[in-house]
Each structure stands twice: as structure tokens, then as C-alpha cells.
Amino acid sequence: MDYKIRRAQPGDEVGIHRLIVELAVYENEPDAVFNTPEQLAIDIFERKVCESFVVEYQGDIIAYAIFYTNYSTWNGACIYLEDICITEEHRRKGIGEQLFQKVVDVAKERKVRRMDWQVLDWNTPAIKFYEKIGATIDKEWYNGRLFFNQ
16 A cells, blocks of 8 residues: 655645544543644644654545654753544554654754653553553653633
């Protein structure tokens, strides 16, 4: 199959958003997505809050990775991988590994000391993938979060 991995560009936000909704359904949170394609375009392309790679197949966006620079007081600049999502029919074809590697390449190019992400404890396929590539899954930290109504 002919998959093309590339940086997201204006116009991709609709396909990325469709997959974000698909990911929310997969994670049993179908009503949790408040982001919009319009806001994604602003955040990725104008404000540059985050960056994205997409995977294109026959003109459709079938996968994405969204990541951004964060900061560790102990390690300095780091990369945080917010999401990798591959539409269901294209999973288990090596796309996730290639997409993940693209983000790893950015992290190495920028000489950051660490790359972080989260995985749900029940997402066994993702956990197995991360273990296969030699990642550490930290079970000691709890996540804190505040929500603000805009």
C-alpha cells in the first residue's frame, strides 16, 4: 500500500479532526472532543502551539501524530506526543511505528533529552507497541488536570 507520511498542511485539519473524534470513540469518550477543525488550523498553522505529521492514503488522511515542545526542570526541553491515531482499517500495518519514528526523529534533531506521552492502562495494543520499541511505561505518576470554560 502506498502511504505518504508528511508534515500537516493547511486543509488537513478536517481529516485530523475526524480522526480525533474516532480516537475519542475508541477511548470511550465520544462526547469529550470540544476542539474543532477551525481551532486545530489556528493552533497548528497560525499559533504553532503544536505540530503534526499526517499519513495520507489515496488522498485521505488516515493517521496523524500531534506533538509539541514541553519543558522539564530536570532535563530541559522535551517533546510531548499528544496523540498518534490510525484509522481502524489501517492499523497493524507498521504505520504507527513509522509515525512514531518521525516524532522521535524530530526529538533527536532538536536534541531534547526526553520524549513523553500517555497511554490508557487498558490500551493493550498501544502498551505492547511501546514496550516493543523499548519505551518505559511509568506507573508511579498520577495526572493532574484543570478545565477552563472558554
